[in-house]
Each structure stands twice: as C-alpha cells, then as structure tokens.
Amino acid sequence: MKVSDLLLSALRSINRNRSRSLLTMLGIIIGVASVIGMLALGNGATQSIKGELGKLGTNLIMVMPGADQQRGVSTDLANVEILKESDVKAILNLSPSVTYISPVVSTKSQAVFGSNNSRPNVTGGYRDYFFINNYEIKYGQLFDERTGKSLQKVCVIGKTVAEDLFENEKDAVGKIIRLDKIPFRIIGVLEEKGQTMGMDGDNIIIAPFRTVQKRLLGLTYLHQIHAATENEDEVDAAVAEIDDVMTNYLKKVSGGEPQFRIATQKEMLDVMGTVLGLLTLLLAAIAGISLLVGGIGIMNIMLVTVTERTREIGLRLAVGAPSNVILLQFLIESVVISLIGGIIGIMLGYTLASIGGSLMDMTAEVTPSSVLMAFGFSFLVGVLFGFFPARKAARLNPIQALRHE
Amino acid sequence: MEDCVIDIKNISKVFNPGENEVRALNDVSLKIYKGEFVSLMGSSGSGKSTLLNILGCLDQPTSGTYLLDGQEVSGISKSEISLIRNRKFGFVFQSYNLLPKTSALENVELPLLYNSQYSIKARREKAEEALVSVGLKDRIFHKTNELSGGQQQRVAIARALVNEPKVIFADEPTGNLDSKTSYQVMELFQNLNEKGILIVMVSHEPDIVEMSKRKIILHDGKIIEDIEILNPKNAHELFVAADSK
Numbered sequence: 001m002k003v004s005d006l007l008l009s010a011l012r013s014i015n016r017n018r019s020r021s022l023l024t025m026l027g028i029i030i031g032v033a034s035v036i037g038m039l040a041l042g043n044g045a046t047q048s049i050k051g052e053l054g055k056l057g058t059n060l061i062m063v064m065p066g067a068d069q070q071r072g073v074s075t076d077l078a079n080v081e082i083l084k085e086s087d088v089k090a091i092l093n094l095s096p097s098v099t100y101i102s103p104v105v106s107t108k109s110q111a112v113f114g115s116n117n118s119r120p121n122v123t124g125g126y127r128d129y130f131f132i133n134n135y136e137i138k139y140g141q142l143f144d145e146r147t148g149k150s151l152q153k154v155c156v157i158g159k160t161v162a163e164d165l166f167e168n169e170k171d172a173v174g175k176i177i178r179l180d181k182i183p184f185r186i187i188g189v190l191e192e193k194g195q196t197m198g199m200d201g202d203n204i205i206i207a208p209f210r211t212v213q214k215r216l217l218g219l220t221y222l223h224q225i226h227a228a229t230e231n232e233d234e235v236d237a238a239v240a241e242i243d244d245v246m247t248n249y250l251k252k253v254s255g256g257e258p259q260f261r262i263a264t265q266k267e268m269l270d271v272m273g274t275v276l277g278l279l280t281l282l283l284a285a286i287a288g289i290s291l292l293v294g295g296i297g298i299m300n301i302m303l304v305t306v307t308e309r310t311r312e313i314g315l316r317l318a319v320g321a322p323s324n325v326i327l328l329q330f331l332i333e334s335v336v337i338s339l340i341g342g343i344i345g346i347m348l349g350y351t352l353a354s355i356g357g358s359l360m361d362m363t364a365e366v367t368p369s370s371v372l373m374a375f376g377f378s379f380l381v382g383v384l385f386g387f388f389p390a391r392k393a394a395r396l397n398p399i400q401a402l403r404h405e
Numbered sequence: 406m407e408d409c410v411i412d413i414k415n416i417s418k419v420f421n422p423g424e425n426e427v428r429a430l431n432d433v434s435l436k437i438y439k440g441e442f443v444s445l446m447g448s449s450g451s452g453k454s455t456l457l458n459i460l461g462c463l464d465q466p467t468s469g470t471y472l473l474d475g476q477e478v479s480g481i482s483k484s485e486i487s488l489i490r491n492r493k494f495g496f497v498f499q500s501y502n503l504l505p506k507t508s509a510l511e512n513v514e515l516p517l518l519y520n521s522q523y524s525i526k527a528r529r530e531k532a533e534e535a536l537v538s539v540g541l542k543d544r545i546f547h548k549t550n551e552l553s554g555g556q557q558q559r560v561a562i563a564r565a566l567v568n569e570p571k572v573i574f575a576d577e578p579t580g581n582l583d584s585k586t587s588y589q590v591m592e593l594f595q596n597l598n599e600k601g602i603l604i605v606m607v608s609h610e611p612d613i614v615e616m617s618k619r620k621i622i623l624h625d626g627k628i629i630e631d632i633e634i635l636n637p638k639n640a641h642e643l644f645v646a647a648d649s650k
C-alpha cells in the first residue's frame with residue numbers, strides 16, 4: 001500500500017467521523033495555539049523591553065559608590081562621598097577601552113519660565129554624557145565646552161520640559177529659564193526618547209557638570225560616573241580596566257572591600273533577557289502540558305477507532321495486508337489528526353498573538369521557528385500517542401478480528 | 406506429486422491449552438491437488454473452520470506440518486505469509502465481511518491495495534473486471550449495504566478472485582443464502598474451478614456439497630470420510646431449473 005493510499009484512507013476515515021475528529025483535535029488545537037501565542041507574546045515583550053533598554057545606550061558602564069548590592073548596604077549610596085571628578089580623569093587616562101566618560105550628578109528641581117513651570121530631573125554631565133546615553137539634539141546645540149569648566153549657566157532640555165514651559169518647543173532655544181531661581185539659558189532641545197521602563201525619559205534637563213554640582217547642589221563629590229566604549233564587545237574589557245584603576249590606582253577600597261560597584265547596560269539586558277526567556281519557557285511548558293493532554297485524547301479516540309474497525313482490520317489482514325502496513329495506516333491517521341489540529345492551532349495562535357499584541361500595545365511576533373516547533377510537536381504527539389493504538393491494530397489475530405461483533 | 410498444492414501431516418489444533426482445553430483438530434492428514442474442488446463437511450463444532458483457517462494460513466496448527474507447494478509453512482516469515490495470502494489465496498466468508506458504506510468497487514479493490522504493482526487505474530480496471538465476471542456490472546458503484554445477500558456474496562467472491570489467486574477458501578459461502586442464490590454462487594465457483602483455480606469450501610448442506618468434486622467429512626476434529634464425487638451436479642442447470650419453477 002502506497003503512502004498516498006494510506007493518507008487518502010486516513011483523510012476519509014477522519015472525514016467520516018468529522019465531529020469526533022474535530023473534538024479530538026481540540027486538545028492539540030488549544031495546546032498549539034497557546035504555545036504559539038505564548039512564545040509570540042513572550043518574544044514581543046522581550047523585544048520591546050530590550051528596545052527600551054537599548055535606547056539608554058547599550059555600551060553604557062556605570063560606576064557607583066558603595067559595595068555590591070548583594071551585601072545589602074543600607075546607607076543612601078548615591079550620597080556617599082566616594083567619587084571625585086579627578087577619578088574621571090584617571091579612568092579616562094588609564095583605561096584604553098573607554099572612549100566616552102562623564103561624571104554625573106542629578107537632582108529633582110523646579111523649572112520656571114514666565115508663569116509656566118515643570119518638575120524635571122536635572123542632570124549635570126560632560127558633553128560626553130549625551131553620547132553615552134544616546135541623547136540626540138533636535139533643535140539648537142550641545143555644550144561648547146567638553147567638561148563645563150567655566151560654569152556656564154546653559155542647559156539642554158527634554159521634550160516634556162519643552163512642552164511644559166513653551167507653546168512651541170522650537171521657541172525654547174535661546175530662552176532663559178530658572179532652575180531653583182538660578183537663570184539658565186536653553187541652548188538645545190533633545191529628540192524624544194519616550195517611555196523607558198515606565199519612566200518619562202523626556203522629563204529631563206541636562207546642564208554642564210560643574211554648574212549643576214557647584215551652583216545647584218553645592219557638592220564636592222559626584223553621584224555616578226558614566227562611561228562608554230566605542231563598540232559593544234569592548235564593554236567587558238573596559239569594566240575590567242575601570243575596576244583595576246578604581247581598586248589599584250585610586251585605592252577606592254576599605255577593609256579589603258571595594259567602595260564602588262560597576263554596572264553595565266549589557267548586564268541588565270542579559271538579566272532581563274534571561275528572566276523573560278525563563279518566563280516564556282515556563283508559559284510554553286504550561287502550554288506544552290495541554291499538548292500532552294491533547295495527545296492522550298488522540299490516543300483514546302484511536303483506541304476507540306481500532307476497536308470499532310476490528311472486523312475491517314481482520315479483513316485487511318486476511319486479504320494480505322502486512323501488519324506493519326496496518327500499523328502505518330493507523331499511525332498516519334493519528335498523525336493526520338494531530339497535524340490538522342496543529343495547523344488550526346497555529347492559525348489560532350497567530351490570531352491570539354496579534355489580538356494580545358494589540359491589546360498590550362506591542363508587536364507579538366510569531367517566529368518561523370515557533371511555527372516549526374509547533375508543527376514538529378504535533379507530529380510527534382501524533383506519532384507517540386498513535387503508536388500504541390496502531391500497534392494494537394497491527395497485532396490483531398485476523399480470525400478473531402473477523403469474528404468481532 | 407508435482408501437483409500437490411496442500412499437504413498436511415498430523416495436524417492438531419488445541420484451543421485454551423490447560424483446563425478448558427478444546428482439541429478442535431486431532432491428528433489430521435490431508436493432501437489436496439491442483440484443480441480440485443474440495444468440500445469440508447461435518448456437524449457444527451467438528452473443526453471445519455479451524456481446518457480451513459489453517460489451510461488458508463490465517464491460523465497456525467498446534468502441532469503437525471503443513472507443506473504449501475512443497476514449502477514448510479512454519480518456516481515462512483509473517484510478512485511472506487501475508488504476501489502468500491494476498492497473491493495466492495482468496496477468501497470468502499459466510500458473513501461476506503464487506504466494508505460498510507463503501508462501494509462494491511472499493512471493496513473489490515481492497516486486496517489490490519496491498520499489491521504495489523498495480524497503479525490506481527490498473528486497480529480500478531481489475532476490480533471492475535472481477536465485478537463483471539460475477540455478474541455485477543450494473544452494481545459497481547452501489548454501496549454494499551444497498552445490495553442483496555446474494556449480490557454481497559458475489560462482491561466478496563469478486564474480491565477473492567481479483568488478485569488471480571491459485572486457491573480460494575470459502576467458509577460456508579452459501580450459509581446465509583436461499584437455495585436459488587446459492588446455486589448462482591456455486592455456478593461461479595464451478596466456473597472458477599473450470600479455469601484451474603483450486604477451491605476449498607466448508608459447507609454442511611449436502612446438495613451444495615454435491616456440486617464439488619470431493620467431500621471430506623470431519624467429526625470431532627478427525628477426518629472420518631474422504632470421497633470423490635464422481636458426477637458433480639451442475640450448478641447452472643440447477644439454477645435454471647429453480648428459476649423456471
């Protein structure tokens with residue numbers, strides 16, 4: 001018997017019991033649809049979070065005061081007077097992998113223009129700060145001094161601030177606003193950054209480092225150092241160099257413990273990716289269980305089919321069907337049921353993913369690999385759970401099968 | 406000796422060995438030659454079907470040897486046996502055993518499905534030919550449940566001869582039919598036998614058996630009589646006679 005004959009006979013038999021076959025497929029349909037849907041939504045979430053983190057600059061390295069977080073230091077680490085501006089210079093000079101570097105101080109402040117006001121995050125940094133954190137200028141320009149030595153009272157503002165204070169953000173350049181009553185001239189407006197991890201990335205004012213440090217905050221130390229490499233693959237080397245400089249040259253250690261910690265965006269991305277990957281896997285595993293249940297449903301109905309068609313099987317054996325062909329016939333029938341269920345499931349999963357994606361406002365992408373996987377799984381389920389009933393059919397004794405009522 | 410197709414020696418068949426043991430066949434020996442038309446007779450439970458099933462390689466004896474065309478059957482692999490049943494044998498059963506809700510044509514095609522030398526087209530032609538030869542030209546596309554008992558049995562005979570078998574085994578082929586229809590079926594068998602097909606048939610109806618060439622009577626699993634029928638009755642004449650009544 002040719003495979004095409006077997007396929008045809010399987011399709012006929014499925015068609016003869018249409019409603020029963022459909023009910024049998026339901027388990028597979030639900031299983032495959034949820035696997036496809038879950039993976040698509042999981043991928044979508046991963047992509048969008050990675051995208052958001054990517055906006056912050058993938059080569060970003062942050063040096064912060066205080067020991068590793070795991071040790072649970074309870075003081076307000078940002079204000080520990082560990083980091084000095086001279087450290088920044090030392091790192092730049094001694095770490096060949098570091099291309100951009102900036103000290104960072106930040107505060108929340110009141111910005112006033114005429115009768116309008118806004119409450120942005122105010123950050124002080126070098127001109128490199130913009131490059132490190134992927135800020136682009138939309139109108140105006142960046143600081144003309146790299147480090148802001150001359151304490152110029154100029155600033156660059158984010159979109160939200162511009163909208164709060166001005167009718168038209170284009171008009172902002174050149175205007176004088178007051179930050180904590182100190183006048184600052186706006187020299188640039190930033191491109192929109194959008195929401196990043198639920199925070200408004202445009203509610204920001206960036207001013208030269210020393211101006212913010214000395215004029216606004218009156219500090220002698222700094223909160224963080226931000227650095228970046230030219231390429232992503234240099235990040236690890238840069239981290240090692242910075243650690244070396246901080247530990248061995250600048251001696252930022254106390255009692256053998258470092259007084260600083262280094263975090264990278266890459267690290268955060270990796271952690272995020274791992275967490276989301278695990279979550280996706282978990283959801284897919286749960287969906288996989290329903291595939292298993294679907295498989296048991298197939299096995300059940302195939303056993304019923306074999307019992308119902310015992311006489312037919314007996315007859316086929318009597319007229320010379322080899323038992324392995326009988327086995328193949330029932331195996332193909334269960335695989336066809338499972339695959340049809342799988343295909344319907346893939347389509348349903350696709351629909352679910354796009355509905356879910358639009359509800360959650362993200363692109364839920366059904367990847368070819370997940371479709372392939374779903375297809376493979378339904379094939380496997382058909383083979384695994386169809387085998388036992390098919391073998392039962394193949395092992396029937398023709399005489400007894402012919403006598404079966 | 407060349408012409409000996411079936412040669413069984415000291416065949417026994419025991420069902421449920423142990424407490425409720427049934428000795429269905431007890432030390433049976435028998436030779437059947439090319440061109441024969443053999444009837445197995447005997448009362449119910451005498452072992453006729455059991456013997457026929459063993460001869461048709463549908464069942465295996467508990468002990469004894471079976472030489473089919475000089476070849477020891479117990480030494481043949483399962484798949485080879487399937488092949489023999491498919492190519493050399495045809496089976497006709499008392500209860501027809503047709504697939505329900507399926508056309509006569511598809512039923513007859515069934516054995517050809519397991520013979521890969523036939524294309525779909527050749528399969529169809531062969532099956533149609535077989536149906537025509539049993540007089541069912543105008544019933545080819547009828548579903549089996551739309552046919553009378555005699556017609557169904559003729560479909561079953563068409564199915565048995567579609568693969569051009571050497572031997573046809575029939576277990577009470579007329580058991581469910583009235584006498585007139587029985588004569589029609591027997592006429593088919595006589596014609597097939599005429600063409601050289603060996604026929605082994607189980608029947609307990611004496612008038613049917615008289616149409617074969619040899620009668621073997623079983624009792625309690627033993628052959629008690631084995632006689633040649635010198636002047637077999639002509640089924641066609643009997644049918645015409647019955648028809649004109």
Ligand SMILES: Nc1ncnc2c1ncn2[C@@H]1O[C@H](COP(=O)(O)OP(=O)(O)O)[C@@H](O)[C@H]1O
Nearest residue numbers: 420421427429448449450451452453454455456
């Ligand atoms: N599969 C079986 N299991 C147990 N006993 C059987 C089986 N098949 C037949 N028998 C017994 O073997 C004996 C012969 O049966 P069978 O060959 O069918 O007789 P018949 O001559 O009526 O065709 C009977 O007593 C029957 O009950």
Ligand SMILES: [Mg+2]
Nearest residue numbers: 453454455576
């Ligand atoms: Mg019987």
